[in-house]
Structures are given as C-alpha cells and as structure tokens.
Amino acid sequence: MEYTWPLLMAVALLIGLFSGYPVALVLAGVGVIFTFLADVPLIFLSTGVARIFSGILSNWLLIAVPLFVFMGLMLERSGIAQRLLRSLAGILGPVPGGYAFAVAIIGIVMAASTGIIGASVVLMGVLALPVMLQNRYKPEIATGIIAATGTLGILIPPSVMLVVLGDTLRLSVGDLFAGALIPGLLLGGLYIVYLIILAIFWPQTMPPLPPSERAGFGNTLLQLCRDLLGPLALILTVLGSIIAGIATPTESAALGALGTFLLALLSRQLSWAQFVAVLNETTKTTAMIMFIMIGATVFSVIFRKLGGDGMIADALGAEEGNPYAVLGVIMLFVFILGMFLDWVEITFIVVPIVAPIIAGLDFGLPSEQVLLWFAILFAVNLQTSFLTPPFGYALFYIRGIAPPELGIDVIYRGIVPFVVIQLIALALTMAFPSLALWLPETLLGR
Amino acid sequence: MLAAESLRDAVASMTSLCKSVEAACAWFGRIAGWLTPLLVVSVCLGVLMVQLRLNALAEWTTPVPLFGTHISMNSLLDLQWHLFAVLVMLGGVYALHTDAHVRVDFIAARFTPRTRQIITLLGDLLFLLPFAVLMTWFSWTFTMSAFQVHEGSSYGGLLDRWIVKAVLPLGFALLTLLGAARAVRTAIEIARGGGDTPVSDPER
16 A cells, blocks of 8 residues: 555544644644654654744744734724624614624624734624624524624634735735635625625514614714724725735734734723733734644654655546546535634645645646635635534634523524535635636736 | 552642643743734834834944844844744743643543543643654754854844744743643543543633
C-alpha cells in the first residue's frame, strides 16, 4: 500500500479530534508520533521550529489577528449594538418582521465594522431573543436570524478569516477583502429577502411590536443616525483604507482598535475590570488561532513527507477529472467538515493541502484569479461551519441563553433555511466567479 | 495506618504543588495580555511616522541590547512582530491553562467526567508532552545558533534576534511544565476515583 502512513495519520487525527482533546495539540502530537512510527528523520521536526518562527511568529501580516480580535471585543463592549438595536427597533418594530430586520441589519453593519464577530450571537441573543419571543415570533425564526446574522462578521470584510486565508494562499488581503465584499453582502441581502418573503406571506410568524411611546419617529430617526456614526467611521477607516490600498491590514486593524477603544471610552461603559477581561480574552483567542496554525505546521510537515498530499490529489482525481467536479468535491468535503469543526481548524488543515491542486485546475482563468475565487468560495462555505448541526458554535451559544423550554431541536429546525440560503450564495458564487472577482479587478486593477 | 495517612498527606501536597506550578506557568500568559495595547500603540505610531515622514524616533550613542543606538521605523516594525511572538507563545500556555484551546467536544460531552479525565491524561502524555519536549529542545538549539552568530536585522531594525527566538524554548518549556503538572494531578485524581472536579481550572 502506497498510502498506508498518510492514511493511518488521518485516522489518528480523526480519533484525536473526536476525543475532545484540544485540536492544536492533537495536530502537533499526531505529527510527532508519526515522526517516530514512520521513522522520519528528526530534522523534519527541527525545520518545523524554523517554520513556526518565520511563518507565524515573525509574520507581520498576522499581527492583524490580535488587533482585530481586540477591536471586536471592544466594539461589543462599546454598547453600539445595544443602541443601534434600540433605535432601529423603534423605527422598524411596528412593521411585521421589523424587529427581525433590525437584528439582520445590525448583524451586517457590525460585520463590516470589525474583523471578527462584532455583535456576537450571545450579545444579540441576550438583547433580542427575549423581545422576539415575548412578541410571539416563531421561535425557529428568532433563533435562526440571530445565529445567522450574528456570525456574518467572519465573512464580511474586514475579516480575520480572510487575513489567515490570504497568508496561507499567499494572496493579497486587500484583494480578498474586496472579493468577499459582494458575496458577503449578497448573503446578508438574501437573509433579508427571506425575511421579507416571510413577512409578506406568513406575517403571523413575526408579529409587529407595539409602537414605543417614549420617543417620536423623528427623534428616533435622529438617534439612529447618531448611532450609525461610530460604525460608519470604523467601516471607512478600516475597510476603506485596506481596499483603497492606503494601509496594510495590520495598520488599519490597529487604527480600528484604537478607534473602538475610544468609542468604548466615550460610551462610559468600559470599566477597568472589563478592559483587563478584554485583554485576557484577546490573548486567549489569538493564541488559540495561532496554536492551531503551529500544530497544523508540525502535522503537515510530516504528512507531506509521508506522501499525504499525493494521497489527497489521487483521491480527488485531480489529474484527469473535470475541474468543476474536483472543486465541487472539495466544497462538499469542507461543508461536511463544517458540521464538526470550525473555520480555524478547517482552514489550516485543508487549505495547504488543496491549494496546489486548485491552482493547477483549468477554469479558463489565470491561476492567481482561480486562487482568489477559490478563497472566497472557501470563506462563504466556512460561514456554514458556525451554523450546521450537530456542532455549530452559534447554535450552542443560542442554546446557552435561550429559555429552557426552547429545545435544541427548535434551534436546529430554525437554522435550516439559513444554511440553505448560504448554500445558494455559495452556488451563485461558484456559477458566477465575477461576483468575487469583479470588485478586486475594478478597484485594484487586477 | 500511619503510612496510609502520610501517603494521603503526600498526595494532597503533590496535588497542591501541581496546582501552583500550573498557576505559575499561566501567570506569564496573563502578563502577555498587556502586550496588546503596546501592539496597538506601536502600529499606530508607525502609521503616524510614515505620515509625518519621520524615520528616526530616537538616537543615542551608547549601544543598548536589542535596539543598538536608535529607534527607527524599521526597529518599530521589528518590535511589532517581537511583541506578537511573545503574545502568541506565552498566550498559548495561558490558553491551555484556561481551557481556551478549541476542542471538538460534541462526542466528548457525552462521556463521564472520569472518561474525560482519562482522555486528558492520555492526551497530555501522548500529544502534548512529546511535542512540547521536542520543540523545547529544537528551539533551544535554534535560539543558541542565533546567539552564537549574533544574528540581527540586516535592514537597520532590531538587533539580537536570539532574544525574540528565546520565547520559543521558553513557551514550549512552560507548556512542558504545565502539561507534566497537569498529568500528575489528573493521574492522582483518577487513582482516587474522584470524578467530580473538572480537570482544568478555568477562571470563568
């Protein structure tokens, strides 16, 4: 058997992952164990150290990751989402489904403001879920819209996921951000279209809220405009400067981090203890992502040495197959992985293995563009990993804050339409590569 | 009788020793959190310097370690990834201590606490410790060779690369220590048959 070792390694990885031991250490540990089992010279592990240093620790681009994480956590504590929800709900609430629109719009605005999840599922769940349930929204719709829009931050640029993908695929992060903008907004737009269809044909599933007596319509509109200033300023400085090519992702992330810190200070809601908690949380999240990268580095050095990349290429039939079939198989594989793992693990395990295969496929496009298009498809697909049962983070977060009579089966049922919408967005981007390629080409002349 | 009691005492003090070792390792990670504001400030400062077309921030005559005789734009750029490297390596130790590393636990959630303890022990022994020990060793030689050839920036940035490289052996050594202490403590808990205390010590 040509592929005995890589096959055994993949099996060991699966067992390790499903044992529930930390993923980063399973990856690294399996790499080390197979170095000894398969008698790989130890020099391969010591080159792993050099790779960790030059590829991760001294990688200036990756500095954007802690900065974006810090920015996202600060934004969540700035109270911007709370205030936006209050003013938007004041305006849209009295229409059927209006509150759900408010939740969706906030999801999209906050996603474009920050590189990780800005108005998290937990925050929106705590704020919006009780209101929706109290007003006899269908629980499936209430939980579905919160989970689906609360996780858009990872797809809509700026995005930590795209920074990491850009690093792994050696693509310009500016191109990736520009490329993901239309598919990301398309996805958010499709959510809203779905809500509109529900509101028109099944208005009883999303009853209007009683109009609030406290403030008049004009005042609320004014309030909304004021509440939108902060996010709009962030979108312009962070996203605008990267896409326009004025600043690197790291630089604009730092400016955004400073900006959100000031916004949080201005809101007078930031206590010292909260600030320290944000710092600790930033350290943990950054280390979590980077250690999976470190573990995957060790794993893939040994996996490749043992012929694992050849095994994957053969299994995909990359040599003679139809390029769309190969792409379809990879996308299906990523979607299935997304049911069990989340974007960090999938990115670091799958991308380095499949990228050379994809770059060699003939779609009638230059290979640089193929990779960019593939990265965007990959990112849209990974967005589902938050939502697909049995293991979607967003679902567990919702479960944690929902009232106990709301069972996990309700949450699972509620997410299905949104996953279908994501698959529609994925299929559209696959069928029309220009959805991903047009904006970078037009803006950056590529 | 007396032997049994002194054994119990020894086991109890072993457990508390392990806990203090674990907490001491994680302390480094807590410190690392304070690098984030420094990172924000240094990147913003860099942006400002470019806008103002400044190249040197400060100059002096007596060379100091790491910086040499000046802080230029390039030293600032180097400083940024130096801070990041420390944040990642020490943060990794902290994340292990606070159970912040991602785990695929939809199957493991159905295991009994005892089974989970056994998995933690096996994982520490099979995955964590061999990896951390080997990486400590290899990164030590990696750092030493940078020290011996006085490796530094070739473009007017920071000198003494060994200082930032040393964060690798430091981080991996702390991981080894933390993993070993946790493995001993978990083994004691399994042997005692107590399954109700969680293995890791999350702060939240």
